Amino acid sequence: MATRTEPPAQDGRLSAAAEVLGGWRARAADLADGFRRSDRFFKMRAGIVAAWAVLSLLTLWGSCATPGQHNALGADVQVNRDSIMGTQLLVRNDSDRNWEDVVLTLDDGWRYAQPTLRPQDLVVLSVSSFRKGDEAPPRDHRPRALRISCRQGSGRFDLR
Structure with missing residues (x-):
């Protein structure tokens, strides 16, 4: 049943x-x-x-581009060639983690080092802030690429 x-x-x-x-x-x-x-x-x-x-x-x-990271490091890099201070680079940490032992390298080995870059922090640098040994880049140097290296990773950016 x-x-x-x-x-x-x-x-x-x-x-x-x-x-x-x-x-x-x-x-x-x-x-x-x-x-x-x-x-x-x-x-x-x-x-x-x-x-x-x-x-x-x-x-x-x-x-409407999607906001957020477009590279593995989470970096935003911009270049301003028309500043009265000469060519300037803006580098922002758009990730949610600190970057430690940050080294920014222009084309031919011109370097700038910074110990830490916290999330959402930015640094604006003129090309004359970079060094190769004790030398600064020539005044008319037009950077073509920037490499960001830190403990958390690295990335290469073409500067347009």
Whole structure:
């Protein structure tokens, strides 16, 4: 003799969700049927509006770069060539960890060292702050690349 098992306590919530889903399906079917019966000009206008909406969303998605780290070190590097102080470099620690024993190296071995760079800290340096031995770079030196090395990792950045 088979015994009947009691339905789970959530059965009432599931049937309510199925009812809501069924209502939405019926409305969607009515909308689709109405669209099928509409004239050609309405369909063209709806297509234009839909294309505009899709292109607008794609444009917004493409233009809004995702914030956050774009390299393994979590560094943000910018160069300002038009400063009255000469060419300046901005280096920011965008990671959530301290960088220790930081060494910044320009193209041909011009170096700048700093013991620590905490998260969200930044350092702005003129090219004359870098050294190779006791020498500074020439006044007209235009850096092409920067390498950041620290205990937490390293990264190379092209300076545009």
